[in-house]
């Protein structure tokens with residue numbers, strides 16, 4: 012039992028974080044640049060500051076598909092290069108100078124995106140912005156770019172390149188998300204540095220979600236993403252082509268259409284590979300689906316529980332089962348050897364200062380292998396932002412701090428400082444030896460691997476820093492991932508022979524972002 016006020020009785024130790032994980036690489040104003048290469052496009056994922064409370068591992072688990080998805084539509088006579096500033100390899104290249112620089116912009120790294128854009132534009136490159144922040148705050152982005160891509164880059168990128176070649180570049184390009192998703196090409200994963208990610212196989216089978224929670228970016232004004240699905244065969248082909256044992260589905264919610272997930276699982280099963288995905292907890296309405304997920308190689312799910320208060324969930328308009336039934340549903344997943352990484356949002360209007368202790372206790376009682384915490388963050392142009400603004404509770408508009416690790420609004424039942432303290436406390440609690448031990452699996456055979464995974468993932472930020480720095484993430488993790496896959500294939504054989512769940516073997520790979 013954790014006392015409700017325990018988080019506030021202790022002072023917290025400061026967590027180690029190297030400078031290069033909180034400060035972007037410098038851009039030298041006096042730098043001599045090369046000539047512009049006429050058919051060279053550089054795509055940049057800008058630097059963002061990391062949170063010392065969380066595992067550095069999550070930033071190199073699997074890459075975002077923002078840039079590789081539309082890179083696949085680049086005409087053959089263009090050379091494309093990909094640069095992720097978060098891999099700690101320094102600033103993006105500039106010799107030769109690209110003709111066009113495509114940058115994905117999220118609110119947390121908008122400032123860095125603007126710096127990069129200003130630097131490249133001043134030296135002769137055309138800069139194109141796309142991504143979530145361009146959609147929610149186009150007027151703020153416009154002064155820093157030659158063109159804005161509002162919406163689906165897959166449809167816009169070839170048009171933009173054509174216009175650049177013809178010197179007819181427009182300032183805004185708009186596309187919806189309503190076309191047939193099966194017509195999109197596969198993302199161009201060959202651009203990614205394979206050694207730098209635990210797996211380069213970020214898969215995406217669907218876009219959208221059957222919910223539209225008021226705090227989610229999917230509720231952004233003007234953004235309409237109907238639930239769109241790739242053909243299961245396309246997903247299988249992409250998984251095979253990338254030749255990795257493990258994939259992470261980066262879909263908002265792979266479980267929005269259960270009939271689809273059943274057929275996707277049937278297609279994935281013969282591959283004998285492993286994967287994890289984000290789903291909502293209502294997938295457990297259908298235990299047969301959970302069994303099929305396990306048989307198809309699902310080792311972990313990332314579940315947005317968001318809150319353990321029904322009132323908070325009702326305020327957010329999230330359609331979800333009663334929180335009193337969450338524990339039983341977690342057991343259904345565990346019984347099928349599927350790890351649960353629970354995502355929790357802190358600071359809702361029904362949260363009081365006991366929310367941190369209550370949430371930690373619930374996670375420990377239900378032995379969630381992993382948990383991710385977010386301070387409630389009103390993203391611009393969402394219903395939550397409008398509500399907070401109308402109530403004059405927005406504290407500032409420094410988007411860099413809208414990273415879910417800072418309180419940017421006035422909470423109802425505590426101060427902003429208390430909310431940040433509680434957030435740091437709950438991470439430290441969940442990453443402590445005692446908490447890791449308390450959440451160990453019930454089958455003793457699974458404990459050694461669970462401990463290995465927990466210690467490597469949660470308590471080894473110095474080790475992660477060094478792996479990232481020396482491009483060793485994939486070489487070091489691959490044997491562990493392969494071992495997990497091998498054990499899981501054996502587990503599945505046993506499961507297939509029994510009508511009811513069988514004890515799981517334990518996994519090294521954590522349950523997702």
Ligand code: B12
Pocket residue numbers: 056059069070071073074075076077078080081112113114115116117118119120139140141142143160162163164165167168215227228261262263385390414415416524
């Ligand atoms: C993979 C992922 C990560 C990875 C990699 C992040 C990175 N930037 O490298 C990791 C795990 C590290 C991560 C971390 C975080 N993430 Co994240 N992440 C995702 C995830 C699951 C997938 C992104 C993706 O590949 N989408 C698919 C692509 C194809 O869609 P897209 O990005 O919209 O791109 C399309 C268009 O926008 C456009 N486009 C995009 N860029 C460009 C550029 C050009 C030039 C053009 C022409 C077009 C274009 O074309 C693309 C094709 O249609 C999304 C959720 C989701 N499913 O989208 C969350 C998401 C992006 N993450 C989010 C958050 C909050 C975070 C964190 C802050 C959470 C935390 N506290 O740790 C951190 C910090 C990272 C940061 N500051 O960005 C939020 C962002 C909310 C917002 N309004 O900004 C999202 C939307 C999740 C959510 N539901 O809230 N994340």
Ligand code: SF4
Pocket residue numbers: 220221222223224227228229263264291315329
């Ligand atoms: S269930 Fe998750 S992905 Fe779907 S709208 Fe709500 S927060 Fe967004």
